[in-house]
Amino acid sequence: MSSRSRVVLFLVSAAGLAAIFAWGFRDLPPMGDYRGPYGYALTQVAVYERHATDVVNAINYDYRGFDTLEEEFILFASVMGVLLIFRPAKGGKGDDDEKKKRQTQIDDDLPISDSLRVSMQGMAGIMIVFGVYIAAHGQLTPGGGFQGGVILASVPLVVYLSGNWRAFEQIISNPLVKIAECGGAAGYAVIGISALFFGAHFLTNIVPLGVTGDPFSAGTIALISLSVGAEVTGGFVLLMHVYLQEIIEERLGKKS
Amino acid sequence: MTLLQWTILLLVAVVAPGVVLSRDPKEQVVTLSFYGLLCGLMFFIFQAPDVALSQITIGAVMLPLMIMLALTKMRRQNIRRKREAKR
Amino acid sequence: MMTSHAPYFIAAWIFLWGLYGIVTSKNLVHQVVCLAILQTSTYVLLLAIGFKVGGTAPVFADIPVGTVVVDPLVQALMLTDVVVEATVMALLLSMVVKANELAGTVDPEELRILTG
């Protein structure tokens, strides 16, 4: 289709769709007065049953933990897909490409002052503490494995911005990253399966629940939160690795 | 609902078309990051701190960052392609 | 009715803008961003559905159980949604970058390889 006929087709159908939206949304309950049984029941029982004060995380990592298991594997599959798409080409052609890469360096150095460098490194330290805190307290306060993992994954980036490329390279190409990603993902499923050995159903919370409000309370919620944190950190660092590898190799080659 | 809640909803409703209409991806990284931040704020204001936290880390930081990295990588590919064409 | 339903219509509005962006896009990166915008319409919808006037966040760290809170379940769904968004976008972006490397263009008009 030409771009004009495409837009015309779209606009006509979108007008229809908008009318259908307007027609259907009238029957939604007015906003601000929600009374569904599912969420209400959970707010009533979650704290007593799971010793977790953050109900959202109790849902994500326990009541509907099975959803989150798949969600982690969505991330896992997508990282796997990105690695697959950017895999180095094998054979003679690939070697030539490697050489060409070395020849065509592009200057886009960021001017970085020393004070920025120091403050960035300080920030990296703070972020590690913050990320681990968020991941470990998912059952108590807002946050959890996913949010903590993303914060941890941006630590190498801060190191990169501080201009310490060698340290950055060492962090992102460390085999621990891959171990964290795969181990975290598999760990979640293993926690789920281990419940079967106690005669319970998959993903049953079989660990003692502890005292409400304690960092090590809520049983498997904390464990799952940590393994999700490991997986998310590893996954996002691997993604960054894919995009920044080439630039880093050049920079290091140029400096030495 | 409070005035604050209405304001943030309307802001989101106005900025979303803005992101769509900024046709240059480089420009879009900025608007998208701003939009992600607005969404995060909206979640905070509507009492969803968990989602707000992940939205700010993902929508306002990680996603724009990935787009920026992708654009950088593509720019380098294009420069390399041009140099090869000259040769 | 209008004011109590307005947030839902904002969700529909964002949804249609996202579709418009995808349809008219001349750059695959732009298209991916529009897909992300499209997704935010589902956030707005879910958020609006689960909201309760006067409710606080469903975190009982400082408040007693039994306080009026907003629906926690939609928030759990949104969290899953956010992760899905990030991962799908990462995968799509990598496809765009690789396509640019091989075909030298990210304009869908020029990239028509598969036709007929």
Add this chain to the structure above:
Amino acid sequence: MITALIPLPIAIPLIAAAFIALTGNWIGRRACDTLAIATSSTNIVLTILILRGTWLHTQVYWFGNWWPRGDNVVLGISFTIDAIGASLAVLTTVLTTAGLIFAWKIFEDTENHFQPLMLIFMAAMCGFAYTGDLFNLFVFFELMSVSAFALCGLKTLEPAPLQGAFNFAVVNTVGAFMILIGIALLYARTGALNFAQVGRSLGTHPADALVLLSLLFISVGYLAKAAIVPFHFWLADAHAVAPSPVCVLFSGVMVELGIYAVARVYATIFQGALSAHTSQLREIFLVTAAITALVGGFMCYAEHHLKRLLAFSTISHAGLMLAGVALLTPKALAGLFIYVLSHGVIKGGLFLCAGIVLHRLQRIGESHLHGCGRGMWFTAALFILGAWGLAGAAPFGTLLGESMISDAAKTFQQDWVKYIFMFVEIITAAAVLRVTFRIFFGWGKPAPTDESSQVEELPETKKQQAGETPAVMFVPAAVLILLGVCITAIPQLRSVAQANADSFLNQTAYAREVLNNAQLPAPTLQPSEAITSSIVRSSIAGLMALLLALGTVFRDRLGAILNFTRGLERGNAAVRKLHSGHPGDYVAWLTFGTALLGGMFVWWLR
């Protein structure tokens, strides 16, 4: 006993995938292959055991031991498995194993990322078939989609696979967001996510606009996966570029799962609310199904890119399957699932045969390959058998499914459905036969070239080492096609399918089993009817397909009367042009289809 096994077909492949991804570079390619095949074979055993346990009654499994509370509030996620879902899971595992074995000799450069993605894909599809929760269905849908996108863009040496995967991803992701909107609307109304609870909460109150809107969005999302016109554009692109073992899964089971999801969601949630409008709904979906079948059939005959041809035949068969759902009656549904199972293995086998052609001859376009396949008699025989299976002729299982759907259509005075079936069977089988005659026998003149056959696919293997098809390629293809025959040997197949379809469509019984832990008595099996007339009809279809294929190949020798085959083979230029490879076009059509379907809902179901 069976209960403990239920989570394993999902958990084990996921753990194995993570393990292979982690250790792949140390243990080497062959160990990864072996591990992946071992995992998927284990899954065949597990899914068959689960199928046996659910043969005549439903099993409900609550994750995390979260049984429903008091007055029917579900807190957790359930797997609600009946024989229909369980058999789809078996189909998934069989096809995945065949694909993994086939891949033994190909993909030398995928760095062991291929096997984990296949395992995740398999786990996602098994879970999709088992789950009894609306949002869980969506998450499995996304998991399935993400691994499918990655697998589709596997061959990164040329831009075409990336474009195909991108188009696939954009259309399916838009569809996924529509599903999510539909789920949100249902949640707003009922405050529940379990099929049974949502269905019971909607009850039999006549559907209002909100319920219809959620039905619209959920069905559009899943129909986009099922490649129903006008949401089908991505499918041909994705199949043309995806590696053959991946195509097996796409065509053999992923598309069918889209249809299955529509049927499941309708049966458990919307059925009661829409009971007053069943006949209107039947007509809307039957017409959609017929259009899909016709478009797919004509496009199939007009293609000369072997995989694209098979892809369009899948679209056309997806139309037939939608007809099975659209009739909204147990008999058609029973026929549908027999049809899905036998079509899945036959189409899977045909895609593997296409993979063999690509391996041996290094190309995939019919026009380039004229007569090149002389001497590959076994592969040619498989193609002919597969074509016979697509024609729905005895002794293939497609015959049983087709005859049940046609019979059911007759009882609703929709006899024309039978002719749609005949048309699809003739034209898709003739297309495959035509290709066989030209490539393997070298009959007639070379095929005309067209736009799509210009896109040649890079071979999946290096230049052939020996002049023979390796056993790891030939055996899976042969086994799959023969399974299409073996399926008819299952004792009381049609009676069991009928009994399961009865309970599939029984909304209140389903809700009682899930929410009240009720044990329903095992159904009594009805004897199935004779299918003599169907055998005759399908044999005629097979013969006509043969004649059409021969007529196309030899039209220059046989005279002007066969000139219409030239037109058939060229196709309609305007329709072909709509398949433009532009993701914007595809999303515009998706919007169009949604608005049109929505308009029909407003008009007839209000």
